[in-house]
Amino acid sequence: MSKRKPPHPETWVAKGLHDPAADGGAVVPPLQPSTTFARDADYRLIGGDVYQRPDSPTLRPAEDVLARLEGGAEALLFASGMAAAAAVVQALRPGDHVVAQRTMYWSLRNWLVGFCRDWGIGLDLVDAADPDAVARAVRKGETKLVWVETPCNPTWDVVDIAAAAEAAHEAGASLAVDSTSATPVHSRPLELGADIVHHSATKFLNGHSDVVAGALVAKDTGSPLWQRVRANRRDHGGILGPFEGWLLLRGMRTLFLRVTRASATAMKIARHFERHPKIAAVLYPGLESHPGHGTAAMQMHDGFGAMLSLRVAGGREAALRVAGGCEVFLRATSLGGVESLIEHRASIEGPESPIPDDLLRLSIGIEHPDDLIADLERALKAV
Incomplete structure (x- = not known):
């Protein structure tokens, strides 16, 4: 008997990985707005969730879809693309060094310059479309993060992700790729060596100009950097709301x-x-x-x-x-x-x-x- 070929991404994304049989036959994935979740008489959780900030049953389906689209181990949704990017940079420590793209999303660039200056983090802005520029800028043992955007906004320069990953990893750094404009339809940076993929989910992932959201996808959930990113989302409170998460999943289905x-x-x-x-x-x-x-x-x-x-x-x-x-x-x-x-x-x-x-x-x-x-x-x- 021949083995069934796995469905194409277009097929399972259209369903949002949703199983109607597990939800009373409902074709549309559910929205759960509850901020808190009850326990039984023995004070055991009735379900697996405690509170909306760290545990959101509405966000998990959207995160699962995005993680699978990117080929990652885990995805986390945030209240905005800026909140997602900030969670990564704020996972660094004073004295660390960052290499980032000179031309990229303007608001993030401005915030990054100010934050690194104020928190004692070294920052070099380079022409990341030149692989040699990234390799020259990284400092072995000091550089902890290389951040690139490709194609980059608004000149649409292209960064060689594999080359940037090689330069970052040789220095002991992680590579984060802002893939907002490419989307997982056109590019899967984790397969090319990136450690984290960033999206302003406000843009193509949602696709209807009615949700502000951000997302990160990790190749390895066990890395110390990712563990600090997860803690930042939980502790800083930059979680996406359940209605916005439900709309985001709706958008990703198309x-x-x-x-x-x-x-x-x-x-x-x-x-x-x-x-x-x-x-x-x-x-x-x-x-x-x-x-x-x-x-x-x-x-x-x-x-x-x-x-x-x-x-x-x-x-x-x-x-x-x-x-x-x-x-x-x-x-x-x-x-x-x-x-x-x-x-x-x-x-x-x-x-x-x-x-x-x-x-x-x-x-x-x-x-x-x-x-x-x-x-x-x-x-x-x-x-």
Whole structure:
């Protein structure tokens, strides 16, 4: 008798790993809002949970889905992507050293610089798209964490995860990879040597612009760093609420449909505008002209993500006019929802931002690609 082939991720994710037979036949996974859980007359727990902060029956299914998607041993959900990242950095000790990416999510970069300065943690910011830069920056016995983001926001530079992992591990450090824009649909950093994967689950994992959440996935739950991360979530109270966890699981059930559609559209948009006379550059790792395309092609699969940036010929004012002229794209911060967004990042990040002021960041949703292209073309005509 032939052995049944395991289902594809698209199949079990659509069900959220939920078994209706274990839940009275309900097709939709349940929401449990209780903050506390009762004991019997002998003061034994009736179930296995004590209190919502360390024990949440609603979060566990979402965590199980994400851990399996990433090929990890355990996932933890947090109240935001920032809370998840902070739990990792706050697991370090004064005197430790961190190597991080120079260009990455702006809010995390700013917080990281300030926290490391105030808590006596050494920090080197490097061009992580250059593997040699990471290798030169790590200090054997001192560096405890290497943090990279790939593709990185908003230039979409690509980091060689395997090379970064090798450099980190030779120094005795852990590698954490922010894989928010790639998602587990396109990349599984743990398989390439990473120790922790980070997601702003607000973005593609939820996918509907209605939940703020963060997530971490560990390759090894027994590492001292991960044990401190788990304690940080419990003790600092950065837990995700049950309703938000339930919505997040709902969003992940359509993850493959949303992300593959949006990524295919992003590629179509990138190719359309790659040689446009009013576009100075298209930043998208799926294009052969992108400097990180070769690395992206090796470590990403089934697409290159739904994020790209356009550098508009004519500078800041021209870029702002293009953003202002769009009607299908919404002018808003964030990314990863079903609706397409356009953002002038330099305006958001302020005068200290290293981002070029002619850059427009596009988060591609699930609209028809021809409508998105036509919207940008109309806006460009006014420039």
